Amino acid sequence: MENILDNEEKQTTEDIVKELDNCIGFNNAKEVITEYAEYLKLYKEEKVHIGNRNIIIYKSGINRDYNKLLNVINHLLFKEEITTYKEYEVLKDTMRLRNPTLDQQKLYVIDDPNIKDSKVEEIIDSNVNAVFILVVYEKGDNFESKKYYSTVDNIRNKFFWELTLSEPTEQEKNKYIKKVIKQHHFSNKTTDKELKAITCYDIETIDKCLMSAFIKATKEETTEITAKELNIMKNPNYRTGLKKLNKLVGLEDVKQQIQQIIDYVQVHKQRGHSPTLHMIFKGNPGTGKTEVARLVGEIFADYGILEDKFVEVGRNDLVAGYVGQTALKTQKVIEQALGGVLFIDEAYSLLPNSERDYGTEAISTLIKAMEDHRDNLCVIMAGYSQEMEEFLKSNSGFSSRIAFKIDFPDYSTEELYRIFTKLVKEGHFKLNRNCKAIIMDFLYNEIKNKNSNFGNGRLCRNLYEHILFEQATRVRKNKLKDINTIIAEDVISVVNKMKTKAISRKIGFSA
DSSP states (O other): EEOOOTTTTOOOOHHHHHTTTOOSOOOTHHHHHHHHHHHHHHHHTTTOOSSOOOEEEEOSSSOOEEEEHHHHHHHHHTTTTTTSSSSSEEEEEGGGGOOOOOOSEEEEEETTTOOOHHHHHHHHHHHHTEEEEEEOOOOOOSSSHHHHHHHHHEEEEGOEEEEEEOOHHHHHHHHHOOOOHTTTEEEEEEOHHHHHTTTTTTTTHHHHHHHHHHHHHTTTOOEOOTTTTTTTTOTTTTTTHHHHHHHHHHHHHHHHHHHHHHHHHHHHHTTOOOOOOHHHHHHOOSHHHHHHHHHHHHHHEEESSSOOOOEEHHHHOOOOOSSHHHHHHHHHHHHHTEEESSETTGGGGSSSSSSSOOOHHHHHHHHHHHTTTTTTTTEEEEEEHHHHHHHHTOOOOTTTOOEEEEOOOOOOOOHHHHHHHHHHHTTTTTOTTTTTHHHHHHHHHHHOOOOOTTTTTHHHHHHHHHHHHHOOOHHHHHHHSSSSEEOOOHHHHHHHOOOOOOOOOOOOOOO
């Protein structure tokens, strides 16, 4: 049950509809409701004899102003004396409604995801003096969803008016943020690009961000709301990083973990905390660790978590040849990365291999920085799985500072083929159909006989480059005009040279 406004006698129809001015995510709602209000007047005066008063609402996602819309509709009906109740009633389970006869001159909201068309028709036909709103939820594309939409189509003629509610767009959220800042007597000093860092949130979360900014501005005795108060960074290429990540072949578990990390960090930011971001990437060569690390840096910048800064280093960038120099060298790299991501590839190479090796000094400096700058630095250390585990055990300081460990699996045959064809497409080449089986057999063989040096994505890159070499030789030798097509001859020549032979295992005893 929902209560409508108590001063309905004093309000005009225009005043009632104006309640929707501050609502967002309503698409065509205000225009339809304005016309609906005029229709109700004509209906009351018996000047119209077509259509009906029932409304169908298509609802996508969460919309906090949904109840306000229902109140406005109920208020309009009550004002025109079409309904006599100051409350509307929600019907959640229509199939359990044994008696279809309801109170007349009342608004009913059918909010039931398991509707049956015959039951809804029975209820509406049995209560001609009542008004009904049918809420239709956005669903997927499976059998149950298709069945649900088919049911809605069967009863669509019972609802003359149609509204669409959705999650607010980024443009609507942008306007909302500026309006709220002005209402609280602050001046907005942010750009639209900066605001994109928080328009990805829902309205409730945006309100929390704004309240935090207002409190911070008040403490700083300023009336200006800037990116600093909202704790966001500038980034003109907003949210392209996550799109790039999701376009990568395979790595589904990795993508899911990165999304969970983003959600985790955003929730902590809402609470006013800055969680530790440091990560370990473990996996065999060519599994995408470096590429994903770069995208994590881009994603963190997109969401205003860190600056758009990515520093990639190896052992030689951190370790010096004399006592005391390694700490200074490592500290300089850390300072360059502050505010962004520091990526250390093959991090286990920092482990000392002799008494005159100063890798331990680099590790100690790094661990201290990971603690001191936990709120404005993300250190990502990557390498082979077993070696990284040994590296982590080498210093107990890592366990309390590494927030996330992500495993990068080897690619399957199908995934490797997709990586290969992606390279072909990006190079503007064409692959003859009879090439697929040859390449798939080759990739399957390489996976079957792989060892610790198995290249994963690098294998595809090597295969691609060798095939282009063979293809170019064939084109020049035969003086062909078609210089962009790869044929079976090119592929067979390469795979025969690159193919790994199975290791034979003898059974029995040697003489």
